[in-house]
Amino acid sequence: QSALTQPASVSGSPGQSITISCTGISSDVGNLVSWYQQHPGKAPKLMIYEGSKRPSGVSNRFYVSKSGNTASLTISGLQAEDEADYYCCSYAGNSDVVFGGGTKLTVL
Amino acid sequence: QLQLQESGPGLVKPSETLSLTCTVSGGSISSSGYYWGWIRQPPGKGLEWIGSIYYSGGTYYNASLKSRVTISVDTSKNQFSLKLSSVTAADTALYYCASHPVRLYYFDYWGQGTLVTVSS
Numbered sequence: 001q002s003a004l005t006q007p008a009s010v011s012g013s014p015g016q017s018i019t020i021s022c023t024g025i026s027s028d029v030g031n032l033v034s035w036y037q038q039h040p041g042k043a044p045k046l047m048i049y050e051g052s053k054r055p056s057g058v059s060n061r062f063y064v065s066k067s068g069n070t071a072s073l074t075i076s077g078l079q080a081e082d083e084a085d086y087y088c089c090s091y092a093g094n095s096d097v098v099f100g101g102g103t104k105l106t107v108l
Numbered sequence: 109q110l111q112l113q114e115s116g117p118g119l120v121k122p123s124e125t126l127s128l129t130c131t132v133s134g135g136s137i138s139s140s141g142y143y144w145g146w147i148r149q150p151p152g153k154g155l156e157w158i159g160s161i162y163y164s165g166g167t168y169y170n171a172s173l174k175s176r177v178t179i180s181v182d183t184s185k186n187q188f189s190l191k192l193s194s195v196t197a198a199d200t201a202l203y204y205c206a207s208h209p210v211r212l213y214y215f216d217y218w219g220q221g222t223l224v225t226v227s228s
Binding site: 003032049087090096102 | 147153168170171204213216
């Protein structure tokens, strides 16, 4: 079971857009990719599920695209409250679930 | 709104067994639509899925931990539990319980997490 690959860190200024990539997603898992936001000292929060769906209450500034074995989370109109760690997660087949290593987002 | 709460010892000695329980409120653990899982996070590191269980007792585990993990469910108490045997310092982590819909591997409800330190 290999962790999905994410950049260790990304940064952006308020109002800008940033993208966090998640590489290593199996081509046969369909839309079984999710994304989580984790603020320091808090539990992860589901931000995206089934590839591109947003739970109630999650801003539409968060959206996902996919190309080949890479999914990318884009946050548009960056806000200070977006500063957090972000994790992707995917079903890896064979009843296995794998997380990415996490990306620290800094809002400058 | 589902709520999950982890409980258990915060300190475990090396080679012993780590035992944690997750209590579910605001809904029934016997809901046919959900699996109940454990995820851990070593200090300063990323998330690692440990395993999941269905209310009827069906389980699946992370292959790298499978030989040491047992997850069980007690529907009468609306709880599910984690046992991790032969622990080492590498098992020191924040342990979360979480729920995910059947055949949809996203974790929508999380506990607050409980820190378990492995040390003599």
